[in-house]
Amino acid sequence: MLFRLRNTKRQYSIDKGLGKLKTVCNYLRNLKKEDFLKSVKVIRDKLYLNYRLMAILEK
Structure with a gap:
């Protein structure tokens, strides 16, 4: 799911x-x-970002 x-x-x-x-x-x-994910705090929860996938999708 994460990938x-x-x-x-x-x-x-x-x-x-x-x-x-x-x-x-x-x-x-x-x-x-x-180092597969990065986290960002959003209000009271953390959002875990798959930054490598995001980089591929941005190309």
């Missing part, structure tokens, strides 16, 4: 069945740590 979308939120991942809140948070945090 098809240019961004995601924790709740989207939970709704798609990737796991419960703690699992999804760890998953997204690890992807950010490994």
